[in-house]
Amino acid sequence: LSCFKNIMNWPTPQQSITYELPIMGHTFRFKTPKQGSCALIVDASRTSSNSAPPLSVDIYTNFIHFLPDLWCFWELILLGEPLLIISDFPDQCSEAVLGLVSLISPLVFGGDFRPFFTMHDPDFKRISSLDMSTPEEGNSSDPQRSLLIGVTNPFFRKELNTWPHHLCLGPHPTRRYISSSVPYFHTKHKPLTPVNHQLLSTLVSKKADCLEKNEAL
Structure with missing residues (x-):
């Protein structure tokens, strides 16, 4: 809850300005980019040469069927909950995973994320044998x-x-192909923070414009 309150008190970002953002007892220095450049976030209390700019990913196209669920996705990523993304295309599932990680920017996702995971991955046996049925309350201990x-x-x-969380993206909205996959989001998560309905309404209202631009490309 304290983390949520910290984030809600952050100022509205403007281009090319450096902010010092408090979060859970730490302060992060975050410089917003000019148009076309990359943002950079560093821990103001440390000096690190491994800082990487957050990724810019198309949220609308990949989550076209789930825009009202973005708030829930945001909470799941912050909590480090296990989430399986299912897609018809490797590039789509990869972009979706990176898009979810970017939702908590400028915070850095502290878990393990695999944009495209297969049975041939060296960690397949270990990951597939994990029992994820533990309630969310046990998340921090494992x-x-x-x-x-x-x-x-x-x-x-x-x-x-x-x-506990499965997300099937369903048919790609801008690709002409026959798909039998049905979009669905299965989760046992109950929201822990008040949903910003105004923000979600703004995102949904821009859906049509985004799809038109993608189809034009």
Whole structure:
């Protein structure tokens, strides 16, 4: 809750301005980019050469069926909850995973995320054997739960059936192809913070404009 209050008190970002943002007893220095450049965030209390700019990913196209759920996605990523992303295309599931990680920017996701995970991955056996049926309250005691995985093989729906959160992206909105996949979001998560309905309404209202631009490209 204190983390949420910190974030809600952050100022509205403007271009090319450096902010010092308090979060959970730490202060992060965050410089907003000029148009076309990358943002940079560093821990103001430390000097690090490994800081990386947050990624810019198309949220609208990949989550076109789930815009009202973005707030829930944001909470799940902040909490480090295990989330399985299922898609018809490797590039779509990869972009979706990166898009979810970017939702908490300028914070850095502290878990393990795999934009495109397959059965041939060296960690397949370890990850598929994890029991994720533990309630969310046990999340902080087991860092192995902080997993975000993108897949295209429907086999993972059964293999990872103990995972509490499954997101199937469904047909790609700008690609002409026949797909039998049905979009769905299965979760046991109950919101812990008040939903900003005004923000979600703004995102939904811009959906049509975004799709038109993507189709033009």
